[in-house]
Amino acid sequence: MSPARGWFQIRRSGRPQLILTTRQLATLVKAGMPLLRALRTVSDQLDPGPLRDVFAMIASDVESGVKLSEALSTHPRWFPPYFVNMVRAGELGGLLDDILKRLAELQERQARLRDRVRSALMYPAFVMFAAVGILGVLMAFVVPTFLGMFTELGSALPWPTQLLVRTTQIVRHWWWVVLLGMGGGGALIRLALRQPAGRRLADRVALHLPVVGSLVERILIARFARTFGTLISSGVPILSALETVRATVTNSVIDDALSDVEHSLKVGESLARPMELSGVFPPLVTRMVALGEETGQLDHMLMQVADSYEEEVEVQLAGLTQLLEPMLIVFVGGVVGFIVIAMFLPLMSLTKLLG
Numbered sequence: 001m002s003p004a005r006g007w008f009q010i011r012r013s014g015r016p017q018l019i020l021t022t023r024q025l026a027t028l029v030k031a032g033m034p035l036l037r038a039l040r041t042v043s044d045q046l047d048p049g050p051l052r053d054v055f056a057m058i059a060s061d062v063e064s065g066v067k068l069s070e071a072l073s074t075h076p077r078w079f080p081p082y083f084v085n086m087v088r089a090g091e092l093g094g095l096l097d098d099i100l101k102r103l104a105e106l107q108e109r110q111a112r113l114r115d116r117v118r119s120a121l122m123y124p125a126f127v128m129f130a131a132v133g134i135l136g137v138l139m140a141f142v143v144p145t146f147l148g149m150f151t152e153l154g155s156a157l158p159w160p161t162q163l164l165v166r167t168t169q170i171v172r173h174w175w176w177v178v179l180l181g182m183g184g185g186g187a188l189i190r191l192a193l194r195q196p197a198g199r200r201l202a203d204r205v206a207l208h209l210p211v212v213g214s215l216v217e218r219i220l221i222a223r224f225a226r227t228f229g230t231l232i233s234s235g236v237p238i239l240s241a242l243e244t245v246r247a248t249v250t251n252s253v254i255d256d257a258l259s260d261v262e263h264s265l266k267v268g269e270s271l272a273r274p275m276e277l278s279g280v281f282p283p284l285v286t287r288m289v290a291l292g293e294e295t296g297q298l299d300h301m302l303m304q305v306a307d308s309y310e311e312e313v314e315v316q317l318a319g320l321t322q323l324l325e326p327m328l329i330v331f332v333g334g335v336v337g338f339i340v341i342a343m344f345l346p347l348m349s350l351t352k353l354l355g
Helices: 003-008 014-030 035-045 050-063 068-073 081-093 096-153 159-173 175-193 196-208 212-233 238-248 252-266 272-278 283-295 298-354
Strands: none
Touching (some): 014 035, 014 096, 035 050, 050 068, 068 081, 081 096, 081 212, 081 238, 096 212, 159 175, 175 196, 212 238, 212 252, 238 252, 252 272, 272 283
């Protein structure tokens, strides 16, 4: 597992704590407190847990003469490459307090974007989960009662009712096969995603899905631009910053494009041209990057790109939520309506015969 993915797997409760601790450390260093004492202070005020142990070990390493960036690099699950490189740049430039503040702001923006995406998807997921639960109850308890009565009548059943009967029988008698199939399918998908070819295919499909694909693209570009711009503004050389950003990219398609960009930089070419040729980055991004290179304000332009795309993500998330709500209602209503019709069609036929 890469350090970048390890970073995303840290407990949710640990991220806010790390952000707060980073900001507190920046404040203490800016106030003139020696680094070792500042590390001890933030370590002591943390609640007992993994993060407190990590900062205690970092303080011990610094006390033994190890640089802060080197001490941080021994804990990649908590401090990803961009974090370590920015701290290293701050140590070289004598701006450690400013760098730590920027790191806290960068993490806060990343956490805010991640929370917005999660919040937007939480309601549709809850509705779908509740709908599946309700349908399960209907299929397991309500529908069999009616179907038993229809079977006793011995009359021919309409096709919707026959379909409902067969589905109910599968759910009641073969549910374990369904669960095993779903579990096996999930395991196969996870195994495929661990393979480079499978991962690349999944990442490419994710970028081309209707509606969702553009949202994924905007989230990835916003994260790339924000991290890249923050690294450059912190004094990290462009090539080193790009290598660091590549280590944090979770989409192999974008990673391949950045690999070509990195190769072009090594041979003395510009940054914008290979980004444009890759076909991965929208024209707005490549033109802003080209303008930044021409004016010497690449970090500023990248920050503007990040701001623009984060705003677009918020707008698209709101629109996606509004679109999903009626779609879920129509889907659930359609399934429940089909069950109701399938159950009452035989009753209507029976009423006509008796009449």
